[in-house]
Amino acid sequence: MKGLKFYLSILILLLITTSLFALNRAAWYKMVNNFRAKEGLHALTVDSTVETLAYAYTLLCYSHRDISHNYLTGEKFKNIVYRVHAEKYTYFGEVLQEGIISLLGVSYTVMGFMNSPHHREILMDPKGVSIGMAYLWDPIGRTYYMTAYVAR
Numbered sequence: 421m422k423g424l425k426f427y428l429s430i431l432i433l434l435l436i437t438t439s440l441f442a443l444n445r446a447a448w449y450k451m452v453n454n455f456r457a458k459e460g461l462h463a464l465t466v467d468s469t470v471e472t473l474a475y476a477y478t479l480l481c482y483s484h485r486d487i488s489h490n491y492l493t494g495e496k497f498k499n500i501v502y503r504v505h506a507e508k509y510t511y512f513g514e515v516l517q518e519g520i521i522s523l524l525g526v527s528y529t530v531m532g533f534m535n536s537p538h539h540r541e542i543l544m545d546p547k548g549v550s551i552g553m554a555y556l557w558d559p560i561g562r563t564y565y566m567t568a569y570v571a572r
Contacts, residue, residue, distance in 0.1 A: 447526040448553060452543055455534060461546055469508070470552030470569050477514075477567040478554040487518045509550070509571040513542030517555075517566040529566065547572040 453463040481487045515533055533539040542548075548570040555566035 444526050444555075445553060448530060449551065451526055451530045452551065455530070456544060459544060461544060464548055464551035464570060467550035467552055467571065470512075470550050470571050471554060472552070473512075474552040474567045474569050475554035478556055481516065481518070481567065482556045487516045489514060489516065511547075511572045513545055513548070513570040515539045515542055515568045515570075542570050543568075545570055545572060 449464075449466055456463060517529060517532065519529075533543055550571040551568065552571075553566065553568035
């Protein structure tokens with residue numbers, strides 16, 4: 421019976437996380453595209469393939485309990501992705517974040533990226549056409565790992 425309670429608690433945690441993630445993800449995309457619009461740039465389209473790739477890398481960061489642009493035997497994940505999806509995209513810009521969940525939520529992460537010249541350059545890439553992002557919380561619900569890709 422104890423095993424069943426454990427699995428039910430994990431299932432409930434996943435359902436809550438998924439619900440919150442869906443709401444925050446939409447707001448995150450909207451806020452990034454609002455910044456782009458202020459600069460006279462077109463909106464990035466959410467691409468399920470790019471989202472899946474972001475989710476895969478977020479899981480990788482989560483499994484290490486750390487973020488790095490160089491997981492997978494030292495080769496950048498986006499370079500591996502590029503080789504697989506070269507027919508559709510010619511470039512993937514990667515932004516990563518790890519931190520404590522803030523009451524400011526979406527605005528905290530987007531503002532952090534916009535205040536970082538390199539991250540801003542990726543998110544505001546005028547040649548960017550697609551975007552995908554994903555994040556996960558640790559089991560305690562305090563730390564998150566987030567990955568976003570802008571593809572062109």
